[in-house]
Amino acid sequence: MTSQNPAADHLLPVDPQSGSPLDPRRQPGYYPGFSTLDQRAFWDAATRQTVMDRVEQVPAIRFFDGGEAATMQAICNRILPQDDRDPERRIPVLNYLDNRLYSGMSDGYRYEDMPADGDAFRLGIQAIDEISVHLHAKRFTELEMAQQEEVLETIHDAHPPAGGNIWKRMPVDRFWLLLVQDIAAAYYAHPWSWDEIGFGGPAYPRGYVRLENGKAEPWEKDEQRYEWEPPPGARSGGYRPVGGGRPHHAPPGQSGTH
Amino acid sequence: MREPIFGRFDPPRSSDHLLGPVQRLKTPMRHYRESEEVDVCIVGVGSAGGVLLQRLSRAGLRVVGIESGPFWDVERDWVSDEAGSHKLYWNDLRITAGANPITLGENNSGHGVGGGSVHWAAFAPRFHPSDFHIYELDGVGVDWPFRYDVIRPYYEMLEREMPVAGPARFPWGYPHSYPYGPHPSAGVGDVLIKGCTKLGIPVVAGGPVAILSGSYGDRQHCIYRGFCIQGCKVGAKQSTLYSHVPDAVACGAEIRDRSMAARVNLRPDGLVSGVTYFDAAGNERHQRCKLVVISGYAIETPRLLLNSASPGHEKGLANSSDTVGRYLMVQAGNVILGRFPQLIRLYKGPPAHALTEEFYETDPRRDFARGFAVQTVGPLPIAFAKQMMVAKGAWGWGLRKVMMDYNHWATLGLLGELLPWADNRVTIAEERDGHGLPVAKVTYGLKENDKKLIEFGKRKVMEIMSAAGAEEVVQEARYAHLIGGARMGDDPDTSVVDRFGCSHDIPNLFCCDGSILPTQGSANPGLTIQSLAARTANYIIAQSDRLSQGLRGLPEEPPIRHDLSPPGTYQRGIPRIPWPARQS
Numbered sequence: 001m002t003s004q005n006p007a008a009d010h011l012l013p014v015d016p017q018s019g020s021p022l023d024p025r026r027q028p029g030y031y032p033g034f035s036t037l038d039q040r041a042f043w044d045a046a047t048r049q050t051v052m053d054r055v056e057q058v059p060a061i062r063f064f065d066g067g068e069a070a071t072m073q074a075i076c077n078r079i080l081p082q083d084d085r086d087p088e089r090r091i092p093v094l095n096y097l098d099n100r101l102y103s104g105m106s107d108g109y110r111y112e113d114m115p116a117d118g119d120a121f122r123l124g125i126q127a128i129d130e131i132s133v134h135l136h137a138k139r140f141t142e143l144e145m146a147q148q149e150e151v152l153e154t155i156h157d158a159h160p161p162a163g164g165n166i167w168k169r170m171p172v173d174r175f176w177l178l179l180v181q182d183i184a185a186a187y188y189a190h191p192w193s194w195d196e197i198g199f200g201g202p203a204y205p206r207g208y209v210r211l212e213n214g215k216a217e218p219w220e221k222d223e224q225r226y227e228w229e230p231p232p233g234a235r236s237g238g239y240r241p242v243g244g245g246r247p248h249h250a251p252p253g254q255s256g257t258h
Numbered sequence: 259m260r261e262p263i264f265g266r267f268d269p270p271r272s273s274d275h276l277l278g279p280v281q282r283l284k285t286p287m288r289h290y291r292e293s294e295e296v297d298v299c300i301v302g303v304g305s306a307g308g309v310l311l312q313r314l315s316r317a318g319l320r321v322v323g324i325e326s327g328p329f330w331d332v333e334r335d336w337v338s339d340e341a342g343s344h345k346l347y348w349n350d351l352r353i354t355a356g357a358n359p360i361t362l363g364e365n366n367s368g369h370g371v372g373g374g375s376v377h378w379a380a381f382a383p384r385f386h387p388s389d390f391h392i393y394e395l396d397g398v399g400v401d402w403p404f405r406y407d408v409i410r411p412y413y414e415m416l417e418r419e420m421p422v423a424g425p426a427r428f429p430w431g432y433p434h435s436y437p438y439g440p441h442p443s444a445g446v447g448d449v450l451i452k453g454c455t456k457l458g459i460p461v462v463a464g465g466p467v468a469i470l471s472g473s474y475g476d477r478q479h480c481i482y483r484g485f486c487i488q489g490c491k492v493g494a495k496q497s498t499l500y501s502h503v504p505d506a507v508a509c510g511a512e513i514r515d516r517s518m519a520a521r522v523n524l525r526p527d528g529l530v531s532g533v534t535y536f537d538a539a540g541n542e543r544h545q546r547c548k549l550v551v552i553s554g555y556a557i558e559t560p561r562l563l564l565n566s567a568s569p570g571h572e573k574g575l576a577n578s579s580d581t582v583g584r585y586l587m588v589q590a591g592n593v594i595l596g597r598f599p600q601l602i603r604l605y606k607g608p609p610a611h612a613l614t615e616e617f618y619e620t621d622p623r624r625d626f627a628r629g630f631a632v633q634t635v636g637p638l639p640i641a642f643a644k645q646m647m648v649a650k651g652a653w654g655w656g657l658r659k660v661m662m663d664y665n666h667w668a669t670l671g672l673l674g675e676l677l678p679w680a681d682n683r684v685t686i687a688e689e690r691d692g693h694g695l696p697v698a699k700v701t702y703g704l705k706e707n708d709k710k711l712i713e714f715g716k717r718k719v720m721e722i723m724s725a726a727g728a729e730e731v732v733q734e735a736r737y738a739h740l741i742g743g744a745r746m747g748d749d750p751d752t753s754v755v756d757r758f759g760c761s762h763d764i765p766n767l768f769c770c771d772g773s774i775l776p777t778q779g780s781a782n783p784g785l786t787i788q789s790l791a792a793r794t795a796n797y798i799i800a801q802s803d804r805l806s807q808g809l810r811g812l813p814e815e816p817p818i819r820h821d822l823s824p825p826g827t828y829q830r831g832i833p834r835i836p837w838p839a840r841q842s
Contacts, residue, residue: 028658028662030662038260039260041260041261041262041266042260042262042267043267043338044267044268044269044333044338044491045268045269046269046333046334046335046336046337047337047338047339047342050337050339050342051337051339054341079654079657080654080657080658081654081658084658105344105349106351106363107349107362107363107364108349108351108352108362108363108364108367109352109354109361109362109363109700110351110352110353110354111353111354111355112353112359112699113355149654152653152654156651156653177647180647180653180657181643181644184640184643184644184647184657185341185644188340188639188643189339189340189341193639193661196661196662197639197661197664197665198603198664198665199605199638199639199664199665200603200605200606202337202339202485203338203481203485204338204481204485204491205267205279205481205491205492206262206481206483207480207481207482207483207492208482208483208484208607209482210606211443211444211482211606211607212442212443212444212445213445213600213601214445214600214601214602214603214665216603223601223665228659230654230655230656230659231655235654236654236655236656236657237655237659238656239650239651239652239656239660240651242647242648242651253361253592253644253645253648253734253735253736
């Protein structure tokens with residue numbers, strides 16, 4: 001195990017055998033060399049346009065102001081850490097999130113007890129700073145990685161030690177789901193994340209022919225696993241129920257599958 | 259970068275309206291003047307509206323469909339991309355509330371011509387005969403105003419029109435076989451088959467799904483790319499946009515897309531006179547007609563009735579019983595996720611491709627009424643990440659790590675029958691939409707039977723997943739589909755529309771979509787919604803003389819009209835096994 005050094009001087013995942021940090025990669029994950037973008041000549045024109053625009057036309061930050069954007073970036077860095085990616089291959093999730101809020105793109109509903117999405121994010125940023133000050137007498141952006149995770153974990157557990165006025169206006173468990181799902185949706189919409197997890201990406205008009213037994217298409221890659229663990233001291237590597245396991249906080253799913 | 263042998267796949271430069279790679283819409287579409295009183299105005303051209311439009315126009319009626327979303331040119335508008343498909347869903351504001359508020363939008367609400375049939379996974383099972391009288395059998399819910407034998411010929415017809423691919427022998431409910439052959443199995447289906455077989459649970463694979471296993475006219479066969487609920491660009495998965503709307507347009511129906519219905523108007527004599535709507539440019543317009551059918555689905559249909567309140571109808575149109583918006587249902591849609599040592603690659607193949615209905619009926623050994631189905635599902639990465647956020651509480655490094663194992667997970671869906679309750683309902687909220695129309699508020703809460711059913715069903719699916727060899731099994735609570743809100747029945751005091759979809763209060767106002775179903779079974783509702791639409795269309799056609807004079811239609815079951823099926827669908831695809839029961 002690798003927890004001998006909780007105050008690690010890096011934020012990199014480690015090799016569980018040696019405990020030594022794994023260098024950032026161009027493409028983390030178990031499918032080295034797999035590139036969905038390399039297949040784009042085989043996609044239909046409309047899909048190619050949509051995905052290439054996402055990669056090449058990264059929207060500017062327009063919804064969050066400077067201070068909010070800095071805090072939100074730090075939050076994104078912990079909700080969806082990318083320290084294991086080469087800096088030029090990090091996915092600009094904040095820009096996509098900001099663009100959704102700036103353009104007023106809605107998911108088609110709002111919980112009766114929640115403010116509009118944009119207001120929820122602004123309130124959430126404020127509450128996260130209040131918790132940071134309460135726990136460590138510093139703003140969120142000034143905290144160490146493990147302290148930032150500690151702050152966010154109190155929201156994950158639906159048990160925040162500060163920000164009470166804000167949580168009266170916005171249930172903490174609903175804010176957590178909004179926060180995580182928006183950031184995750186931005187990350188897993190990007191083709192670099194598809195390469196990382198071995199998802200085939202757009203597949204029209206070509207389709208798939210090897211449907212069973214997890215077989216790879218000729219243009220896909222077989223899995224090449226390596227072992228890794230979250231950086232020493234990280235708290236987000238384990239899995240705990242949202243809401244700290246209290247039944248009335250067990251949230252419903254957010255996405256349509258059937 | 260490698261290039262395809264025959265070059266890149268670009269749409270032709272012509273201005274043809276393309277429905278899939280081959281199918282073209284016949285243009286220009288007929289256009290009716292607003293001053294012209296058309297025979298029927300249909301609000302919402304989705305699963306039900308598309309079938310109604312086709313039947314009525316083929317029978318020679320002058321029909322206008324008013325659709326809030328776009329008339330998709332799918333080759334140009336749709337993408338093989340999860341995030342890029344957001345526009346297929348109803349994204350306008352709705353308020354969700356109650357003890358167990360339901361998520362809306364992409365979860366269950368379509369937008370644009372084809373409606374929910376554009377984003378459904380296309381599981382097309384029939385309801386069971388028991389579904390039509392659960393009060394009589396089990397003392398719960400309510401009985402339908404008719405039994406299975408009334409809808410059966412429509413099931414058989416729609417299974418050919420969509421068409422539905424499935425197993426040669428479907429053993430549950432009213433046993434039957436499917437007109438088109440089953441699909442090859444994919445990773446998640448293999449898991450369901452393996453788990454069920456281990457536990458001795460009968461299971462079917464390869465359908466029933468409204469997805470083409472072979473090419474069909476100008477529609478291509480499935481290519482197993484897994485993007486079913488992002489809209490099938492291939493043309494293989496049925497939506498009414500592919501199966502019925504082209505014939506409707508060819509028969510002279512007009513579709514006004516990007517047009518949001520604001521209210522249904524009344525004449526001084528109390529009959530419906532037409533529909534007021536906002537066109538694509540935001541101008542308020544009025545279409546006169548002899549008869550209105552509202553096909554806006556379980557939230558927008560009640561919303562339009564409630565927003566059409568007028569003198570004499572203060573509680574909303576067709577609402578003398580105070581039933582409009584009530585008895586709204588969702589199905590238990592828990593997703594059970596299992597991690598396997600071997601690779602699954604759940605994104606390949608249609609998400610919908612294997613199921614069991616072995617637990618569908620009430621079982622006296624259980625402590626709740628009614629039952630559930632178990633089905634395959636196939637979340638793409640964003641949906642899967644959201645599921646892991648809930649099912650494992652994943653975030654941060656944990657989320658990154660479990661996502662790297664995406665290809666090791668298989669996903670099964672519970673589809674459980676939740677019962678109709680009067681206080682689960684659609685009402686009008688204080689908030690307004692961009693047109694100034696009050697938006698819908700949806701209030702939902704589970705009752706005791708619902709909770710017990712979900713608990714039992716969830717555990718059963720987890721057991722199946724473990725039996726299939728999963729080394730870790732987790733689940734998230736979820737709800738699927740929407741049903742009710744304008745239910746049908748014989749009693750005008752407890753239902754909104756009669757057994758044919760005609761409102762009890764106003765003889766020339768009909769509702770026809772998922773909102774009129776009194777109960778929902780444990781079957782995906784798409785086939786039943788479209789089958790009922792064909793029947794209501796037959797009724798309107800059969801009673802058109804009376805209805806056009808403002809008289810209530812006679813309470814007579816309309817004749818079956820095979821001649822109104824889209825050309826070439828009737829008697830194509832013959833079920834391979836002659837079932838003795840079919841001769842009854």
